[in-house]
Amino acid sequence: MENNVINTPIDPKQIPGWGVDADPKNDPTYPMRYPRMNVGQDPDSKHRPASLQHDDTEKLRSIERPNVSAVYGTTVPPSGLSGMIRRVAFRYSENRYRHWLPLVFADRVNVVEGILDDFAHGKVPNIYAEKGYPVEWKHNRTSLIIKLATVAAVAAGTVVLLSSGGSENKKEKRRPQRPY
Amino acid sequence: MLAMDYRGPKRVRAVQKPMPEIKHPQDAIVRVLRTCICGSDLHLYNGNVPDTRVGTTFGHEFVGEVVEIGSEVTKLKTGDRVLVPFNIACGECHFCRQGMYGNCHESNTEATAVGAIFGYSHTAGGYDGGQAEYARVPYANVGPTIIPEGMDLDDAVLLTDVVPTGYQAAEMAGIQTGDTVVVFGAGPVGIMAARCAWLFGAGRVIIIDKEEYRLDFARNYSYCEAYNFEEIGDPVVFIKKITDWIGADCVIDAVGAEAAGNAMQTITGRKLLLQAGSATAVHWAINSVKKGGVVSIVGVYGPTDNLIPIGNVLNKGLTIRANQASVKRLLPRLIQHVQNGTLNPKGLITHRIPLAEVADGYRMFSAKLDNCIKPVLIP
Structure with a gap:
């Protein structure tokens, strides 16, 4: 409720155009404002443009x-x-x-x-330009750096994980099979 | 011609594309003079609207000069400057004849649940939009309206969507003289809805958002109270408290699918796409309106499902009204409001960006950089 301070009360009647479109009958309003026409009332309900x-x-x-x-x-x-x-x-x-x-x-x-x-x-x-990063660099640099750093970290982590997993697999493959 | 080109979620660019052609005798080709990025374009930009194809040109808010007309166009001639309503309407079908120009049945083959909209995915008809140097405008005898002598192009371009949508939001809310109206969302449409609520005789108008610069803007532009939902605790309790524990008479959802404020809605609606967008605003609207009140929805959601407290709609006896704005129906009255100074649409414009820098424009608007309220692209 602190920002009530900046929400100063106003007399609606002082606002330009106040009440000019007020209509007590506007309840319910559009689309029921105009009498709704059901298909049976419409003599040409399937009408289409000629061309x-x-x-x-x-x-x-x-x-x-x-x-x-x-x-x-x-x-x-x-x-x-x-x-x-x-x-x-x-x-x-x-x-x-x-x-x-x-x-x-x-x-x-x-x-x-x-x-x-x-x-x-x-x-x-040019994905950097297509994503509008130049304007983000200009107006919101910190956020952009954090975003790009996060993407880079996740990508690097994924590469490391996959490559280490790959070498484990290779080691597994190199290990001699125990004869049964 | 230069045109915006969608490449995938959060990726767009400006490229050379072929000139549009007359495809139907009632088509016109318009040289675009001003075109806006709309808040609802961000749903496309974020990849949330099904059947948004790579290579599409967005843009449903534009004005321009007629450079070519089809053989059956009688109401326009080359050289006319026109504002083009965002919805494509035949003017003849069962729905258009009831004034529902936003729900035309003869302009969208891909879906029956939505009328056709320029540059708004194949779900909305598969038309290229106006974020280009030229655009094809179907049914040129129906939608395009000649810009009155002396009207600023910046005012005219906002009459294609923002002003009618904000005005219809207030109209659908069924405001009675003295009503308390709450608007969720201080984007361009929410700000305009708050401004228009006074025209219908509202006694008190309150706007809720989380961006301080937008709240400040709304206080000045819309003469309304403005509150940051990150500072007021539970917004529903807050609204009850400031309305003598009754609730608002009318609540307008001017946010739609990109709503913040509820982690579960954000994750399921925006991140995982398990819902047709985050339904936080409409959820709050249902719960903060008084029993028997009216909820008016102009925020855009996708075509599938959303999690909302429908039981409360029943138990509180609410009326929910929603639609895409019927621009053509509203234009005569809104042009009067602009011409006599009651409404000042161009006051919403904060940024003018060359079409060639469209990617920067989308990022700026989407990330709310540089206190952006409404960006206009200049081809």
């Missing part, structure tokens, strides 16, 4: 609708392994985890595909 978009872009469709919408986005059609996963996901309705969880998984696969695609096009992704 439908046509192009060759592969478009995945929710099975909760019977058709492709009259207009649709065409960016980044499904491709590669992530595209195969997405196509499987769209066999199931939006009501199912087996729709959404594969899509999240496909997104992660797609990130790896993106990096490989960069390399395939002779481009090395």
